[in-house]
Every structure is written in C-alpha cells, then in structure tokens.
Amino acid sequence: xxxxxxxxxxxxxxxxxxxxxxxxxxxxxxxxxxxxxxxxxxxxxxxxxxxxxxxxxxxxxxxxxxxxxxxxxxxxxxxxxxxxxxxxxxxxxxxxxxxxxxxxxxxxxxxxxxxxxxxxxxxxxxxxxxxxxxxxxxxxxxxxxxxxxxxxxxxxxxxxxxxxxxxxxxxxxxxxxxxxxxxxxxxxxxxxxxxxxxxxxxxxxxxxxxxxxxxxx
Amino acid sequence: xxxxxxxxxxxxxxxxxxxxxxxxxxxxxxxxxxxxxxxxxxxxxxxxxxxxxxxxxxxxxxxxxxxxxxxxxxxxxxxxxxxxxxxxxxxxxxxxxxxxxxxxxxxxxxxxxxxxxxxxxxxxxxxxxxxxxxxxxxxxxxxxxxxxxxxxxxxxxxxxxxxxxxxxxxxxxxxxxxxxxxxxxxxxxxxxxxxxxxxxxxxxxxxxxxxxxxxxxxxxxxxxxxxxxxxxxxxxxxxxxxxxxxxxxxxxxxxxxxxxxxxxxxxxxxxxxxxxxx
Numbered sequence: 001x002x003x004x005x006x007x008x009x010x011x012x013x014x015x016x017x018x019x020x021x022x023x024x025x026x027x028x029x030x031x032x033x034x035x036x037x038x039x040x041x042x043x044x045x046x047x048x049x050x051x052x053x054x055x056x057x058x059x060x061x062x063x064x065x066x067x068x069x070x071x072x073x074x075x076x077x078x079x080x081x082x083x084x085x086x087x088x089x090x091x092x093x094x095x096x097x098x099x100x101x102x103x104x105x106x107x108x109x110x111x112x113x114x115x116x117x118x119x120x121x122x123x124x125x126x127x128x129x130x131x132x133x134x135x136x137x138x139x140x141x142x143x144x145x146x147x148x149x150x151x152x153x154x155x156x157x158x159x160x161x162x163x164x165x166x167x168x169x170x171x172x173x174x175x176x177x178x179x180x181x182x183x184x185x186x187x188x189x190x191x192x193x194x195x196x197x198x199x200x201x202x203x204x205x206x207x208x209x210x211x212x213x214x215x216x217x
Numbered sequence: 218x219x220x221x222x223x224x225x226x227x228x229x230x231x232x233x234x235x236x237x238x239x240x241x242x243x244x245x246x247x248x249x250x251x252x253x254x255x256x257x258x259x260x261x262x263x264x265x266x267x268x269x270x271x272x273x274x275x276x277x278x279x280x281x282x283x284x285x286x287x288x289x290x291x292x293x294x295x296x297x298x299x300x301x302x303x304x305x306x307x308x309x310x311x312x313x314x315x316x317x318x319x320x321x322x323x324x325x326x327x328x329x330x331x332x333x334x335x336x337x338x339x340x341x342x343x344x345x346x347x348x349x350x351x352x353x354x355x356x357x358x359x360x361x362x363x364x365x366x367x368x369x370x371x372x373x374x375x376x377x378x379x380x381x382x383x384x385x386x387x388x389x390x391x392x393x394x395x396x397x398x399x400x401x402x403x404x405x406x407x408x409x410x411x412x413x414x415x416x417x418x419x420x421x422x423x424x425x426x427x428x429x430x431x432x433x434x435x436x437x438x439x440x441x442x443x444x445x446x447x448x449x450x451x452x453x454x455x456x457x458x459x460x461x462x463x464x465x466x467x468x469x470x471x472x473x474x475x476x477x478x479x480x481x482x483x484x485x486x487x488x489x490x491x492x493x494x495x
Contacts, residue, residue, distance in 0.1 A: 011353055012377030036381070045381050067377035071349045110352075 010065045010112055013037070013044050016186030018148030019061035020176055021118035021128040022160060023141050024169035027197035028126040030118040031173045032061045033148065033181050034189035046189045055080050057201065058096045058119030059194050063146040064133065069113040072103050093119040097129035097137050105135025116145050120196050144176065148184035152176050166195060170204065178211040261429020263391030264294060264305035265399060265419040266360045266371045268384045269412035272440035273362035273369050276416035277305050278391070278424050279449065280431040287431070293448065295437045299324050299335045300444065302363030303437050307389035308376060309356035316357045320344060337363045337370040341380055349378030358388045364439050391423025391430040398422045413438065417451060424453075 010016075016037050021030040032050040037043050052060045052073045060076070062069035076099045083099075084091045097117045104111060115131040130136075130143045142160050144152060156176055164172065170193065177191045191206040261282040266275045281289035296304045296317035304320070306313025320343055324335040340361055348355055359374045373381045373388065385403045387395035398419040407415065413436055423430045433449035 013375050013379040036379075045383070047383070048381055065377065066379035067349055067353075067375065070345065070379060074345075 013066040014040075014186075015048070015050055015063055015066050015069065015146070016040065017050060017063045017146035018144070018152070018177055018180035018184060018187040019050065019063055019116050019146045020144040020149070020156070020173060021061065021116045021142065022156075022164075022169055022173060023126045023128055023162075024166055025163040026126070027120060027166065027195060028118045028128060029166075029169045029173045029193060029195050030059045030061055030116065030128075031177055031191060031193035032146075033177060033187040034192055035187055036066055037186050040186055043188075048189075049192065051192045051194050052077075053194075053201070054096055054117075055084065055091055055119070057090065057121065057196055057198075058093055058117065059196060059201075060096070060100065061116040061118075061145070062113060063115070064113035065111075068111045069115070072100065072111065072113055072115075075103055076100050090121065092121045092123055093117060093127040093129065094124075094139075097131055097139075100131045101135050101137045104131055104133070108134050114145060116143055118196065120198055126196070144180075146187065148180035148187035151183040152180045155179055166197075170195065174206055175212055177206075179214060181208075181211070182214065182216070261427075262294060262307040262389035263387065263395050263420050263423025263427060263430040264307050264360050264389050265387040265395045265416050265423075266305065266362045266385065267399065267403065267407070267412050267416050268362075268369050268371050269407040269409060271369075271409060272364045272438065273371055274409075274412045274416045275303055275305050275360065275362045275437040275439070276420045276450070277435050278420055278430040279433045279435060280429070281310055282429050290432045291449075293435065295435055295446065295448075297321060298340055298361070299328070299363070301365055301439060302335065302337055302340055302361065303439060303444070303446075304340075304362075305360040305388070307358040307360075307392075312355045312357045313359065316344070316347070316355060316359070319347075334365060336365045336367060337361060337372065338367070341372045341374060344374045345378050345380050348374065348376060353377040360386055360388055362439060364441055387419055387423070389423070389427075389430065391420075391427035394422040394426035395419035409438065413450075421451070 013036050017033055019032040021028060030051060034047050035043055036045040036048040050062050054060050054073060054077045060073055062073060079099045080091050080096055083095060100115050100117060114133045117129045117131060120126050128140055128143055130138050130140060141162060142156060144156055159172055173193055174191055181187045190208055191211060193204040195202040262278060264277040266273060275295055277294035279291050280287055281292040294305055296306060298304050298317060298321045304317050306317060320340055323343060324340060328335055344359065353376045356376050358376060361372045361374060363370060371383055371386055373383060373386050385399045387399055402415045416436060417434055420434045432453045434451040435448045436450035438445040
C-alpha cells in the first residue's frame with residue numbers, strides 16, 4: 001500500500017480526526033467522527049470506531065496513529081480492569097487518565113497518539129480529561145481534539161454553558177462535530193456519541209446525512 | 218507490588234531489523250557494483266472478503282510479482298489459520314506466509330490446551346499484538362475471515378497493527394478497483410451465490426485494472442457447516458498449454474552415421490570385504 005503513503009508524519013493508518021467531550025448536568029457526552037485515512041489522501045475506513053469503552057462508565061476517544069491508539073487503549077483496558085479487581089470497586093476517571101498518561105509519557109518517543117478520557121465516578125461525578133501526545137493530563141469542563149478541532153474552537157468557546165441539560169449537550173456536541181466534519185478533509189463519516197451518566201451509558205450514532213446542516217448548498 | 222503499565226517496545230537500531238538477512242544484504246550491496254540488491258518478493262495483489270447470510274466469502278488473485286516479473290502464477294494467497302478461520306494476505310509474500318503460519322500453529326496449540334475452538338477475535342488480537350510490536354517492519358496487510366460461535370466476522374489488520382471490523386473489504390494494490398465493485402454490489406445478508414459472484418467480480422476488477430494482480434481467482438467460502446476452498450474458482454483466459462513432457466521416442470531424430478568404440482578397462486585394484494550377516 002505504499003502508493004497511499006508516506007508524506008504524512010503518521011505512519012500507516014491515521015485517525016486524523018475530530019474528537020470532543022463535554023460535561024452536562026449529571027453526566028458527560030463524548031463523541032468523535034468516524035474517518036480513518038492514510039497519508040491524508042485515502043480514506044481507508046468510513047466507519048472506524050474511535051470511542052472506546054475502557055471501563056463500565058469510562059470512555060476514551062483516540063486521535064493520531066490508529067495502530068498506536070488501539071495498542072494503548074488495549075493496554076489501558078487491561079490495566080483498568082486489573083486495578084478495579086484489586087480495589088474491588090470501579091476505577092475513578094482520573095485513574096483511567098493516569099493509565100493512559102503513563103503509557104503516553106513513558107513511550108513518548110515511539111508513540112503518536114493523544115486521547116480524551118471522559119466518564120462518571122462516585123467520587124467526583126462527571127469528568128473530562130485530556131491526555132495529549134507527550135503525556136500531559138489536564139482536566140477541563142469540555143474539550144476538543146484532533147485535526148478538525150481547529151475549525152470549531154470559536155464555536156465551542158461561544159456555545160458551551162456549564163450545567164446544560166442532556167439534550168442541550170447532545171445537540172451542542174453534534175453541532176460541533178458536524179461543523180468540524182464540514183471543514184476538515186480528514187474528518188467525516190458518521191458522528192459517534194456516548195452519553196455517560198450514573199445510570200448507564202447510551203450510544204448515539206448520527207449518520208452523515210442526518211447531521212445538522214449549516215448553510216450547505 | 219504494583220507494576221506501572223509499560224508498553225514493551227523493541228529497541229530499534231539504525232538498521233531496524235534484527236534479521237540476519239539484512240546484514241547480509243548490506244554486505245552484498247558493496248559486491249554488486251552499483252546494481253540493485255535483490256528485492257523482496259511482493260504479492261502486488263487483489264484480495265477481498267464479504268460477510269454474507271450464512272458466513273464469509275474470501276477471494277484472491279494468484280499472481281506473485283518480483284518487480285516487473287511474475288514470479289508465481291499460481292500462488293496461494295488464502296492461508297489456513299484454523300478449521301473455521303482463513304486469512305488473505307497482501308504485501309510482502311514471505312511476511313504474510315510466515316505470520317499466518319505462526320498464527321495458525323499458535324491457535325492450534327491453544328485449541329489443544331483449552332479444548333475450545335478458536336475465535337476470529339482471538340486471531341485478530343494475536344496478529345495485532347505481533348504486528349504492533351514490529352512497528353510496521355513486517356509488511357503484512359491481512360484480511361481475516363471466519364465463522365465462530367459469536368457469528369460471521371471479517372477483520373482487516375494493517376502492517377502497523379491497526380484493526381477494523383467490516384462487512385466487506387478489499388486490500389492490496391488492486392484494492393481501489395475491487396472496492397468499487399464491492400461498494401456497488403454489497404448488501405447485508407446476501408445469498409451464497411450472489412456473494413461468491415460479488416467477490417469474483419471484485420477480484421476480476423482488480424486483475425483487469427492492476428498490473429500487479431492477475432492469473433486465476435481463488436475463492437474460499439466459510440460457513441458453520443464447513444469450508445469450501447475453490448482453487449481456482451475462475452481460470453485466466455490467457456493460459457498457455459505446455460506439454461510438460463519432453464521425452465522423444467528413439468528414431469525421432471534420424472541417425473546418419475553410427476560408430477561404436479568399446480572402452481578398454483583394466484582392473485587396477487581389487488578388494489574383498491566380508492559382510493557381517495548374523
């Protein structure tokens with residue numbers, strides 16, 4: 001498949017993506033697009049899943065090299081599961097973020113993957129953490145990431161309100177993803193969203209043609 | 218004591234490989250005096266897979282190329298992994314061959330140890346771990362398909378270790394042509410004959426549009442009931458008819474003259490050795 005490669009910095013399949021997460025009143029919404037590309041030219045998959053469940057109430061969104069991100073989330077899933085068996089209780093969201101951070105930081109020379117971790121735990125309720133490429137962890141009420149995020153910083157900064165309702169937050173996330181997918185060539189496909197609350201997890205998939213339209217001809 | 222999570226990544230030297238052949242090739246380069254070192258055999262391929270109502274259909278062409286020369290006209294690109302799992306391989310021929318053999322033997326051992334039939338997701342996980350560890354140095358683009366107790370599955374595994382589950386798939390240098398046919402003709406829950414025809418059409422498109430793919434088409438149908446490995450499913454129209462027998466009966470060539478010269482042999486040494494027969 002060399003003909004598809006190799007100008008991009010990411011070797012192999014890249015997620016070249018738009019990912020986001022936002023806290024609302026009682027839970028958190030995490031979402032992403034579903035496009036995977038090679039070399040920024042060829043869409044190798046229109047339906048890749050970038051929202052990975054690492055524990056019952058903790059999800060992770062991946063950005064960067066698909067192989068690296070999948071390997072890291074697999075390792076993280078194992079460690080969290082082991083940790084939760086040892087502690088005899090579900091892991092905290094900060095634990096999931098720390099596990100990812102440890103992997104990204106210790107292997108920063110070899111890895112090219114960044115994550116958004118979001119979830120709900122009993123101690124602090126809904127939380128969103130960003131684990132960047134080099135292994136920095138920051139907690140934020142809402143966050144966006146991936147190549148498509150540059151096009152929606154203005155939108156999310158203007159439109160986010162703390163303590164939104166579930167439906168408002170879902171609409172906010174869907175709009176943001178739609179705007180980013182509309183402008184970024186390496187983001188697209190369907191919008192994968194997960195709504196995490198104390199009661200459970202709900203998956204929402206918005207197909208490309210059902211996404212909100214903004215002055216599209 | 219609590220082990221910090223660590224990804225064990227191999228230390229990569231400037232030469233990257235620890236395969237001894239690479240050192241040999243580097244040494245040989247000097248001897249070639251400007252000419253090219255031997256290139257690895259690449260399959261330059263079209264492979265495809267489709268999930269249908271009762272199982273999975275895998276298809277592949279049979280051409281293996283070494284630069285511009287067709288090295289093997291009847292190469293088998295659909296590899297056996299387990300009785301219910303088969304794998305199509307594109308990329309470097311040796312890498313796909315050895316990777317699938319390794320996977321197959323590991324799964325057999327697992328089956329014997331655990332008393333369970335292997336699942337496709339297990340094969341996928343093993344492949345992903347192995348290919349990720351080698352960071353893309355193993356040039357294997359694989360399509361894994363099979364039927365197990367959880368259903369009919371088709372997975373793509375990239376050389377860097379990325380994995381994706383899909384209902385239909387094409388890989389190799391002819392993938393774009395094949396994908397066009399698949400995108401047009403695929404529907405969920407196809408019937409067997411329709412699925413076979415779809416895969417055949419996809420491989421055929423790859424063969425027609427890609428120089429690296431050609432010759433025959435192999436099809437492998439995997440269902441709950443068993444496996445039907447049809448090799449070849451469709452033969453190339455451009456087949457030569459070689460007799461493969463080059464023995465000529467005495468008298469085919471006319472004899473013009475005949476001269477018989479007896480060889481004079483003299484006995485130089487004679488020795489007798491008794492054999493021990495008990």
